[in-house]
Amino acid sequence: MSEKTKVVFVVGPTASGKSALAMQLAKKFNGSIINIDSVQFYEGLIVGSAAPSEDEKKQVPHYLFSYVKAPDEMTAGQYIRDFYELIESGKATSPLFVVGGTGFYVQALEKGMYDLPEVSEEIKKEVLADFETFGSEKMFTELKEFDPDTELHPNDHYRVGRALEVKRAFNLKMSEFKNAAAADNKNKLPYPSMKIGLTFETNDKEKFAQRVHERTLKMLDEGIIEETKHFLDDGFENWAPLSSVGYHEAKAYLQGELKREELAPAITQATMKLVKKQKTWFKRDEAILWSDVFTPDYGSLEREVQDFLAK
């Protein structure tokens, strides 16, 4: 295809109907769907991540779904590499509907990240071990002495750990990356793009919670517990994706920390927390064209997409 590559992001909180909307648009405009949901990358995490069905995948080409196998873990950097590899392969036809609720990955793809290779397993393990032996206070001190401009909170051991990995592996300061990335845009998405989103008004929170509750029951019915058990049986209980919403609770139940009757309410509650965090993330992005979950104006969304593609 000689046509220009164009990207339409479809974002918003979980359970908002992004996938269905993307399907509709992809059919109408003859495009492809590309995943940008941090859990749907993984093979075997289907029910709990509400991944698209085989039937849906037949109707429209889907890419970057269910392709990372345990115990491998995805990273935003790897995602970007996979994304461009897919585009360069020429397999995915434009327009590309990039669908998912993981704001961090959307940002990484859209604005770019500093270009670094993965940190070696040795260094990752070393940093982790040092947290154990020296404690988070000492580790933060190490970071602060190396990079006095760091804005990380001492308790945010995940980010402090990552900053120390970058220090030890590449002798580079995270705080400088941020400024450099803002100043020069060479890693930005090189294609024209637009963003549409589905969300709901704060007043409709109860209504949305009901929707999430029904989705939870559906997941339990479709076997999220069995899906989780499969990974536990294979010895992957510490696999990071299993600490995501739904799997985390199913795991707690399977390990006897939650009663069966507590499971559904716990999943719904955790999902609503996720929803709130996703709303907070996307709220600050003024470029997103929003539509309401309960009163979606698909017609106007289609027109917006049409206009964008016609340019």
Place this chain on the structure above:
RNA sequence: GGUCAAGUAGCUCAGUCGGUAGAGCAGAUGACUGAAAAUCAUCGUGUCGGCGGUUCAAUUCCGUCCUUGACCA
């Protein structure tokens, strides 16, 4: 009916040797550059079960009543 526990924040519980109280979870708000559905930050006035008594002062001690649980009848 009797004995013994327990009744403190939406929930689970600390605590006050008498000077009106604080954690975790939940909730609200926000941050976010390779785990991100993760990680982290900020936010705590509640008849301390009711009513009496002692005291300058009671959620804290005493009495009594109510509720819940366990045990004994």
